[in-house]
Amino acid sequence: MTGRDAILAKVRQSLGAGDDPARRQAVAERLKAAPQGVIPARGQLPRAERVALFRSMAEKLLASVERVAGYDEVPGRVAAYLRERNLPASVRMGADARLEAMPWAEQKTLELRRGASDGDDAVGVSHAGGGIAETGTLLLTSGPDNPTSINFLTDHHIVVVNAADIEGDLESALAKVRDRYGKGAMPRTVNLISGPSRSGDIEQKLILGAHGPRALHILVVDDQADG
Amino acid sequence: MQITSPAFKRNAHAALGDAELQKALGNVRSGFIDKRLKAVEALPEFDRLRDSARAIKNHALDNLDLYLEAYEEKVRDAGGHVHWAETAADARRIVLDICRAAGAKTVTKGKSMITEEIALNGFLEENGIRPVETDLGEYIIQLRGEHPSHIIAPAVHLTKDQVEADFRRVHGHLPADRDLSEHEALLYEARRVLRPAYFDADVGITGANFLVAETGTSIIVTNEGNGDLTQILPKVHVVVASIEKIVPTLEDAAQILRVLARSATGQEMSVYTTLSTGPRRPGDPDGPEQYHVVLIDNGRSAMLGTEFQDMLRCIRCGACMNHCPVYHAVGGHAYGWVYPGPMGAVLTPSLIGVDKGGHLPNASTFCGRCESVCPMKIPLPKMMRHWREREFERGLNPAVQRSGLKLWAFFARRPRLYGAVTGLVAPLLSAFGRRKGRFTKLPLAGGWTEFRDLPAPQGRTFMQQVARDRRAR
Ligand code: SF4
Numbered sequence: 001m002t003g004r005d006a007i008l009a010k011v012r013q014s015l016g017a018g019d020d021p022a023r024r025q026a027v028a029e030r031l032k033a034a035p036q037g038v039i040p041a042r043g044q045l046p047r048a049e050r051v052a053l054f055r056s057m058a059e060k061l062l063a064s065v066e067r068v069a070g071y072d073e074v075p076g077r078v079a080a081y082l083r084e085r086n087l088p089a090s091v092r093m094g095a096d097a098r099l100e101a102m103p104w105a106e107q108k109t110l111e112l113r114r115g116a117s118d119g120d121d122a123v124g125v126s127h128a129g130g131g132i133a134e135t136g137t138l139l140l141t142s143g144p145d146n147p148t149s150i151n152f153l154t155d156h157h158i159v160v161v162n163a164a165d166i167e168g169d170l171e172s173a174l175a176k177v178r179d180r181y182g183k184g185a186m187p188r189t190v191n192l193i194s195g196p197s198r199s200g201d202i203e204q205k206l207i208l209g210a211h212g213p214r215a216l217h218i219l220v221v222d223d224q225a226d227g
Numbered sequence: 228m229q230i231t232s233p234a235f236k237r238n239a240h241a242a243l244g245d246a247e248l249q250k251a252l253g254n255v256r257s258g259f260i261d262k263r264l265k266a267v268e269a270l271p272e273f274d275r276l277r278d279s280a281r282a283i284k285n286h287a288l289d290n291l292d293l294y295l296e297a298y299e300e301k302v303r304d305a306g307g308h309v310h311w312a313e314t315a316a317d318a319r320r321i322v323l324d325i326c327r328a329a330g331a332k333t334v335t336k337g338k339s340m341i342t343e344e345i346a347l348n349g350f351l352e353e354n355g356i357r358p359v360e361t362d363l364g365e366y367i368i369q370l371r372g373e374h375p376s377h378i379i380a381p382a383v384h385l386t387k388d389q390v391e392a393d394f395r396r397v398h399g400h401l402p403a404d405r406d407l408s409e410h411e412a413l414l415y416e417a418r419r420v421l422r423p424a425y426f427d428a429d430v431g432i433t434g435a436n437f438l439v440a441e442t443g444t445s446i447i448v449t450n451e452g453n454g455d456l457t458q459i460l461p462k463v464h465v466v467v468a469s470i471e472k473i474v475p476t477l478e479d480a481a482q483i484l485r486v487l488a489r490s491a492t493g494q495e496m497s498v499y500t501t502l503s504t505g506p507r508r509p510g511d512p513d514g515p516e517q518y519h520v521v522l523i524d525n526g527r528s529a530m531l532g533t534e535f536q537d538m539l540r541c542i543r544c545g546a547c548m549n550h551c552p553v554y555h556a557v558g559g560h561a562y563g564w565v566y567p568g569p570m571g572a573v574l575t576p577s578l579i580g581v582d583k584g585g586h587l588p589n590a591s592t593f594c595g596r597c598e599s600v601c602p603m604k605i606p607l608p609k610m611m612r613h614w615r616e617r618e619f620e621r622g623l624n625p626a627v628q629r630s631g632l633k634l635w636a637f638f639a640r641r642p643r644l645y646g647a648v649t650g651l652v653a654p655l656l657s658a659f660g661r662r663k664g665r666f667t668k669l670p671l672a673g674g675w676t677e678f679r680d681l682p683a684p685q686g687r688t689f690m691q692q693v694a695r696d697r698r699a700r
Contacts, residue, residue, distance in 0.1 A: 003311035004299075007470065007524045010313075011292045014531035027293040027475070030286070031441050034476040037279040040272045040485070057495070094512070116512035119426060135496045142507075142514060149513040152455045170481045178477065184301060186442045188507050188514050189459075192500035197452040200492070201364035201380060203251070203387050204258040205410045210363060211418055212452025212499070 036171055043134035043168030050133045051220060054166045057136025061195030062208065063216040067163075071102055071221055074160055078125060079107045081158060081217055092121035092154060096145035099127050099160070115144075117153040124154035124213075129180075131166035131220075132173045135194055138218065139173050142189035151191050157213040159193075163222045228346055228374050232563030232575055235586045242557040251386050252558050255377070259549035262493025263600070270489065280483045281604045284540040287473050288531065294440040294473045295522070301443025305505025307518035315345035318523045322347060322432070322465060325519050326356050329463045331429035337447060337454030338362035339434025340378050340543060341467050341523060343565045344578070347432075358432075359424045361453035363417050370397050376559030376567065379491050379545040384558045387413065421453070431457035431515065435468035436542065437483065438520070441476040443504055445520060448487060450498045458503060464515035466503070469523045471539040477502075483542060486602035491544040526578045534613045538573050540603040547597035547607060553590050562587060569597035569607040576614055588614040 001009070017023060045053060055065045068077055082089055090111040093099055104112055117124060126146045130139040138159050142148040151157060167173045170192075177190060197212030208214050231238055242248055267273045287294055299309045310325075312318035326334060334351065336342065336358055348358045348369070360369040364382035368375060370393050375381030382390070391407045394416055407413055425431075433454050435445040445466045447454045458464040474480050488494040507514030530536055548554040548568025559567030564584065566574045572591060575584035588611035597607045 003313050003317055004309075006313055007311050007522070007528060008292050008295065010524065010528035011295070011470070011531060014528050014533075015289065015291070016532060017290075017292065023290055024293060027290050027297065030475045031297060034441060034478045036478050037283070037482040038272050038275045040270060040276075042270070061498075119422065137496055137500075142511060144510050144512055147512045148455070148459050152452045152459065170484065171478050174477045174481060184304075184442055186305070186444055186502065186504035188504060188511060190502040191455070192496065192502075194494075194496040194498050194500075196498070197450070198498055199363045199414055199451045200258075201362070201367070201382055201451075202385075202390055202410050202413055204254040204380070204383070205387075207411050207414045209418070210414060210451035210453070211361065211421065211456055 039169050039171060040134055043132070045133070045168060047163070047166075050168055051163045051166050054131050054133040054136055055218075055220065057133065058138075058195070058218055059136070061136050061216075062198075063136065063195050063218055065218045065220060068219050068221045071098065071160075071223060074099075074102050074219055074221065075104045075107045075110070077219055078123075078158055079110050081156075082110075082123060085156070087122050087156065090121075090123070091158070092117050092124040092150055094126065094144060094146045094150065096127040098162075099125065099145075116147040117149040119153050121150070121154045123156045123158065124150035125158045125160070126150055128159050128161040129165065129190075130173045130176055131161045131218075132168075132170050132192070133166055134169050137170070137173075137192050137194045139177070140191045140193065141177065141187040142191075143187060148189045148191065151193065152197075152212045154213055155209070156215045156217065157193075157196075158217045158219065160219045160221060163220050166220070228343070228349075228565070230564050230579060230583050232579070232584045232587055233582075235561060235563060235590055238561035238563055239557040239590070242561045247386055247389065248384055248558055251384050252555060255380075255383055255549060256555050259493065259545075263490060263546060263549070264493075266489040266493040266495060269495075270485075273486070273489065276482060276485050277602050277604055280486050280542075280602060281540060283474060283479045283482055284603060287475055287479075288471065288536060288539055291470065291473060291531065294475060295470060298438055298440040298443060298473055299522075301440065302505065302518075302520055303443070305443050305518075307443065307505045307520060310519060310521045312521055312523045312525070315523070315525050318345045318467065318521055318525070319347055319350045321521050322467065323351065323354055323356070325463065325465055326351065326430050329429045329517070331356055331463075333357045333359060333424065333428045334430040334432055335359050335361050335424055335428040335457045335461065336365070337431070337433035337449065337457040338365050338381070339432070339467060340375070340565060341434050341469050342432065343375060344469075344525065345467075345523065347467070359421070359428065361421050361424065361457055362449070362451060363414060363453075366417055366421065367393060370394075374560070374565065377545060377548060378543050378566065378568075378570075384560065425456040425460045428457075428461040430463040430465060431459075431461040432465045432467060433458050435466050435472050435520075436487065437474050437480045438468055438472045438522075439475075439477055439480055439502075440473055444477075444502045445504075446480055446484075446500065446502050448484070448497045448500050450492075450494075452499055455499055455501055458501075458515060459513055462515055463517040463519065464503070464506070466518075466520045467523065468520065469525065469527055471527050483602075487542050487544055490546040490600065490602040530577055535573070535577055535610060537605050538570070538577065538610060540605055541570055541574070542603060543570075544602055546600045546602065547605075550596040550600045552592055552594060552596075562590070569611070570605075573605075573607055573610045573614070581614070581618065585614065585618060588612075 199210035
């Protein structure tokens with residue numbers, strides 16, 4: 001008997017479960033319907049308040065947040081962020097079409113490094129798939145558009161999120177992923193990011209920048225088209 | 228690791244006399260409790276979420292065979308491999324085979340209690356593979372040749388000065404006159420030292436907080452980002468997880484996530500919640516080329532259908548030990564195996580046998596706080612009593628009861644420990660009392676009598692009765 005069959009047989013025996021069609025059906029139905037549980041009221045707000053909640057929750061997590069009137073303003077804000085912190089004028093960025101369409105050329109001294117991070121990037125720019133207002137969390141998905149390594153290897157992670165993609169709760173954000181990739185399918189990685197990296201492992205003292213970014217800067221874009 | 232659970236009393240005694248440990252344990256007493264309470268109070272739905280989380284896990288456990296099958300199919304669909312390990316030895320061998328096939332010399336590891344349970348690190352070392360723990364706490368205790376003393380804060384038994392001494396000893400290539408007096412300096416030094424390891428590693432090993440049957444996804448929850456670097460950079464990602472980590476759907480995982488971080492660290496969400504499904508996809512510029520899941524039974528299936536099934540709902544948040552007066556007094560190592568505190572007292576006898584772990588269910592004051600804070604509403608005190616009843620039935624009763632009684636008496640008679648216990652319980656009860664309006668002043672003014680007369684959720688226990696009878700004589 002393989003380990004697999006042995007474990008499944010032991011589980012069935014302990015549960016006293018035979019081949020019961022009713023059990024099978026209950027499981028199949030739950031997997032199909034994915035019923036929702038308790039959704040906190042906190043995030044169930046009209047859009048403007050939802051975005052404001054996202055911002056205040058993210059700031060509580062020690063992320064910094066800026067509202068930006070449109071995508072065209074993003075490169076200028078990124079350049080300003082680097083200047084204010086005396087960071088090198090270079091950012092790592094994936095191939096996300098929304099990032100690509102931004103007027104980076106206007107920032108003449110800013111170097112754009114493409115693809116996955118090699119571990120030597122001070123600053124990375126990503127476009128989030130969404131935000132979650134109840135906890136100030138960002139949702140990012142892996143792939144060439146926004147390589148996962150940028151989320152973790154950079155010292156400063158700048159994340160662009162469209163205000164229209166900010167959901168009230170975690171379930172709604174995950175449901176969007178399901179819609180995009182198909183039921184039961186997922187991108188290789190979904191990162192839910194709530195503030196910059198931290199550790200409390202030495203005497204419970206909280207310190208930012210444990211292994212991942214020391215700083216998380218969020219640009220919330222109010223894209224008119226998405227009104 | 229060497230099991231010292233049968234020597235709990237001796238361990239506890241040593242712990243009480245360890246000044247450095249007692250100083251470090253003060254951080255548990257002061258840190259976790261207030262943060263959790265704040266987070267819980269900020270979410271009105273918290274208690275309903277606990278019920279929801281409990282119902283989800285109960286359903287998943289009652290149908291575990293079917294969800295495991297569904298999960299396996301989804302992992303395969305996504306291009307991953309599922310391996311099944313009945314025992315710790317099977318699991319070690321499977322992981323070693325994967326490492327060998329990858330030609331691995333170095334593996335990085337994210338924090339994982341199950342790899343402690345199966346004693347993976349020592350086994351890999353014996354076989355010429357260097358495991359590098361990357362979680363700061365795990366890294367520190369690996370340097371010291373120790374084991375975690377807490378399931379979410381592995382180095383909570385250490386002070387900053389001890390960590391500094393270890394870093395000076397081990398990081399000999401760095402200037403001897405560097406300033407390590409601040410916590411920050413220690414953290415950044417570990418970060419710098421560990422960064423290259425992620426790139427050197429051929430295999431990255433993580434645990435899993437959840438396995439999602441709907442999608443074949445494994446989920447890890449961390450604050451540092453080390454677990455992510457561990458799984459993104461090497462060409463092989465191995466997820467090591469026990470079978471009860473299964474939840475049916477993403478919605479179900481979301482429900483339990485809401486109670487997990489709040490109960491563990493008082494955070495609304497941990498910094499990184501990462502959902503991983505299969506290896507990198509065509510066109511992906513990063514991520515592992517292979518994705519393996521090692522599903523471990525190692526005693527879980529035997530707990531199903533028994534009075535200990537409820538224990539399999541445990542999501543390893545650590546709240547029970549954070550609120551346990553005995554844990555606060557003696558720390559995690561005294562428990563003598565991988566899992567300390569109330570959850571360890573119940574789980575250890577199940578996993579390593581009553582002969583070795585049978586003492587632990589007596590390491591309790593039966594104050595009931597563990598159950599009251601457990602996000603999964605696991606009846607921990609009741610299960611500790613189950614263990615003792617089992618002993619009775621097995622005819623081991625007299626000796627075990629005697630030693631149990633001795634253990635209890637040990638706690639009750641140590642004024643310092645007693646002080647530690649009441650010192651914790653009093654502020655806790657007053658916090659609860661404030662909320663419920665039941666206490667007007669701190670109880671615990673005197674001795675054990677007052678302590679015993681507090682409203683104990685589990686009622687008066689057998690041990691307490693025995694103790695009272697003895698005292699009355
Ligand atoms: S028993 Fe409950 S409180 Fe303790 S670690 Fe498990 S889930 Fe958390």
